[in-house]
Amino acid sequence: MSATERLPTDQALLASIAEGDSAAFATFYDRHSARVFGLLMCILRDSIEAEEAFQDVFWQVWTRAGRYEAARAAPIAWLTVITRSRALDRRRRLARLSRKVTEELPDSLSYADASATMEQREAADRARELLEKLPDEQKILIQRSFFDGMTHREIAERENLPLGTVKTRIRQGIMRLRDQLVTG
Numbered sequence: 001m002s003a004t005e006r007l008p009t010d011q012a013l014l015a016s017i018a019e020g021d022s023a024a025f026a027t028f029y030d031r032h033s034a035r036v037f038g039l040l041m042c043i044l045r046d047s048i049e050a051e052e053a054f055q056d057v058f059w060q061v062w063t064r065a066g067r068y069e070a071a072r073a074a075p076i077a078w079l080t081v082i083t084r085s086r087a088l089d090r091r092r093r094l095a096r097l098s099r100k101v102t103e104e105l106p107d108s109l110s111y112a113d114a115s116a117t118m119e120q121r122e123a124a125d126r127a128r129e130l131l132e133k134l135p136d137e138q139k140i141l142i143q144r145s146f147f148d149g150m151t152h153r154e155i156a157e158r159e160n161l162p163l164g165t166v167k168t169r170i171r172q173g174i175m176r177l178r179d180q181l182v183t184g
Contacts, residue, residue: 138173
């Protein structure tokens with residue numbers, strides 16, 4: 001029996017989560033958090049909004065795992081539907097707020113508002129700049145995983161690479177990005 005055969009399936013994890021098993025939740029979270037955040041970023045295009053929706057998605061997994069029906073969909077499909085729904089709900093809410101704010105907007109914005117927006121843009125630009133500095137073998141795989149929402153297995157098939165190589169390159173790229181962000 002190999003190590004991968006001993007890992008619980010997503011279905012088994014969801015069944016355990018439904019019974020309140022926090023270790024199963026942690027495993028499920030670790031397994032799918034990058035994909036969920038990548039999909040949220042693709043839809044929302046704002047890290048703060050994506051982080052908020054991310055929390056909503058995993059709260060829903062925790063509280064509604066008992067409603068998962070294996071006969072209706074694979075666990076990843078169920079999770080993707082939840083993720084997409086939370087992102088679209090958030091986008092609709094933001095559109096409503098934007099219309100309301102525009103109607104109530106004073107003639108001039110405060111310096112603090114403009115400064116916060118500028119800081120967010122600078123952070124996003126810095127992240128894109130650092131991503132571009134990665135070797136293509138890491139950059140492409142990270143983009144496929146985080147921005148295209150592809151699983152490691154899907155990336156391996158698309159790029160014709162062994163699954164372990166894909167995971168290693170993504171991990172190395174993320175570690176390199178983290179180091180560059182920390183050291184500035």
